[in-house]
Amino acid sequence: MASPSAAPLATAPIAPDEFDDEALAAAQEEQDEGADTGSRSSLTSISESVIKGVVGEGRRTYAVYGKEEYGFPMDDKELDRIDLCHVKYSALLDKKLFLSPIGEDPQRILDLGCGTGIWCIDVAEEYPSAQVVGVDIAPTQPEWVPPNCQFELDDIEQDWTWKENSADFIFARDLIASIRDFPRLIDQCYKHLKPGGWMEFHCVTGVLQCDDDTVPATSHLQAMSDNLKTSTDKFGTPVDDPMRWRGWFEERGLENVTEEIYKMPTGPWAKDKRLKLIGAWEQHNLLENLEGMTMRLFQKGLGWSEEEILVFSAMLRKDIKDLKIHAYWPFYVVYGQKPGGKETETTAE
Template identity: 40%
Template sequence: VGDDENDGGDADSAMGELFTCPAGRDKPLRRVLDAGTGTGIWAMDLADLWWLALVLTAADEHPETLITGVDLSPIQPVFVPPNVTFYVDDLEDEWTYSYKFDFIYGRMLTGSIADWPRFIRQSFEFLEPGGWLELSDILLDLKSDDGTVTPACAAQKWATHMLEAAAVWKRPLDSCKFYREQLAAAGFKNIKQEIYKWPSNPWPKDPKYKELGMWTYENLGNGLSGLSLALFTRALGWSPAQLEVFLAGARKDMRDKSIHGWWPIYVVYGQKPG
């Protein structure tokens, strides 16, 4: 699925790479919530784009965008742009912000939220009229267009076990399949779902997708032990030794360039009526 067309200037085009929805096109983004900010890189990149827009255009055309990043882990940098604030908080608790947002963005939150309808309802409540919510997540279901991902593929077996284990813990890893319906149930309009293909390793010939595949394997393949240990040992009852033998096979298939696998990336967004 291709990117949405973006007719803006340099700053707007660059901003389009950070999110997909039309947030900021019809009115300035005064407050943005980065839900599950992690290292804070997205929030700081968005802040940098605001400063770039300020340099390229008149200041009164770009009122200051205040960006709030929230995460359970205090792993964000100490020195940040002046319009970025980070808080350690649990997104599953009752939200108590004293203000509302023009845009709420969440990426790779699957597995960290138990009650997605509640999270989406709270997002709706804390958006300004006309504000946008965008969610971006991977679906652990390795696919191929040429049949090279077979039922015997260890990488796909790993994904299947991850889904099973997450279901036991009631932290679903297939949450992205339901975002569209959940946004509609919460009252959002102008809902759109896009599914992108992320190569599992650098198998594509196209340089852009080859690089994307390289980073996908770096992040997923090299992080398998950390991603899998608790789920496999506690939810499925595997021993650590049994898991490591299994993961060796999964890594082998993940980096095998003859397996033309891709992970579905769901991007779903909607607008609060205004």
């Protein structure tokens, strides 16, 4: 059974699709055939830049800039994953890039941990009035971008050098396995927001959930969730930190703090067509990127060998493709407004 310690979700249970034995077998066979076509993603990275880093766990390339280690790699395979996640999250939020009511003509927008820069580019095109700045510890962004979009190499956990009270909107997504002090990061965001400005964080918690008890307590999928919690705690980047964001936002003095929790299926088991597609994308994400998500965390946090991780991943893939398991990840969205603006919004548009 999935972890009972996670915060309750605001949305109704996801209705699973109904498969008879023959249809279920056919669906499983289709997934197996798809897996045999190779491990390379069908998507291509938007960046042609050379990734600067060091070869580490699992012979993957990791970023080396900044004061602390980042738990995930930053090579071409990881960049493909980030771009796919951008599409997946947009679908999960009903084609929205964010939920904060920032108005029609923001002047300065910051994206913390921008990855490939794909969110920055989309926002820059949607808001030509704004100078959109993406910052990351790895130079993995493209050179050809909208004129109002730029990227900077920096560690957002260090002291910021930008002008305080200057940003209309500060955004961060999927800072999983990277931030060791969220309250300090939130404090820096608050200082750099204009009065009346908004900040918004998005992230998957990695704390597996299920509405119908179809996740066996002894399953490898449940073990992955449990191991992620233990390893990220020891790594210094707790995977369940998003569950505490709302409280930290409110403690810092932000107003109109809102928390939205979305359910992201781990596979295409949902009856709803949109959630089925999102689940298919997430299943692909998991099947193609398990080692990248776990290799450094499990070695450094759990003391596992590379061979142990590969064996565990092989068993885990069977659970991920099992449509009888109706699991999902909670996806947290938390946003709030700095007080003092001329007009303080109370509800999202």
